[in-house]
Amino acid sequence: MPLIEVTLVEGRTPEQLRTLITRLTDAAETALGAPRAAVRVILREVPAAHWAAGDVTIQERIEEQPWT
Template sequence: MPFIQVSIIEGRSKEKIAEVIQKITETVSETLDAPAENVRVLVTEIPKTHWGKAGKPIAKS
């Protein structure tokens, strides 16, 4: 059973999150010949204050 974890910066709509889950599921299912029902996707949204780039939180960029 494939288990895919995706970390993204918070702020996307529920519809966009659902779309990313659907497309990842389709891609993994086709690529690995795994039934879509067996593919699991976990999307974790990270607050901008908890995501850094070049030594600084991106919330300050």
């Protein structure tokens, strides 16, 4: 039973998340020959202020964009 875990920043629509689940399931089914019913997908959404790279959070990067 394949388990696919994805961590992403909050803010996607329910439709986008549903599409991601479907496409990940399709990929596991195709690439691994896994039965569709056996594929598990977990999406973890993280607030932008809780995700950082190089000591700068994604929220800080968003706020610093000149076009916003």
